[in-house]
Amino acid sequence: MNRSEKVLAVAEQQCKQSGARLTNKRKLVLSALLHSTKALSAYEIADICREEEGQTIPVMSVYRMLEFLEQEHLVHKLQLANKYVACAHITCSHTHQIAQFLICQQCGEVKELGVDIALIDQLQHSIADVGYKLTSPQLELNCVCPECQQAA
Known part of the structure; x- marks a missing residue:
């Protein structure tokens, strides 16, 4: 299989x-x-x-x-x-962190990483301090993947 x-x-x-x-x-x-x-x-x-x-x-x-x-x-x-x-963790049996996505701005490749809950909690507190409410903890970051870095 x-x-x-x-x-x-x-x-x-x-x-x-x-x-x-x-x-x-x-x-x-x-x-x-x-x-x-x-x-x-x-x-x-x-x-x-x-x-x-x-x-x-x-x-x-x-x-x-x-x-x-x-x-x-x-x-x-x-x-x-x-x-x-x-999802990169379909076959995992452990508890997952908050999803973070690294998106290559040149080729479009996506890599999923986990973000520690403590970091998200800090962000929520900072956001609440200015009167806003976080509606989704998912992070999407524009990056350049290793292959595109080498090609440059």
Whole structure:
């Protein structure tokens, strides 16, 4: 069983445990994200499903599937780009930190890291001190990946 098959099997089990169902089309959408090093839009995912899998899935259906996968903690939505990435921790059994995404501004590669809860707590206090309320602790940082640094 390759890594992608293992991740899909774990994802399917997680969905069953929460009373949800990982349908074949939802698996196709998740698989497209698992095979990509870049964040993908719903349109790009629909294109991949059509071109590589021969499955025509309307973009609105892809959005609904992505919403389901996000609720099941299998994918993350990058707010700044309005694109999605597969969660890097689907097969992990430990408690996860807050997601932080490093996004290469040159090639678009995305790397998921965890941020310590204490850092987020400090940010929340700083934000509250000026009267604001944090609505999402997810961080998205524009960076340059090692490959693009070497190419420069």
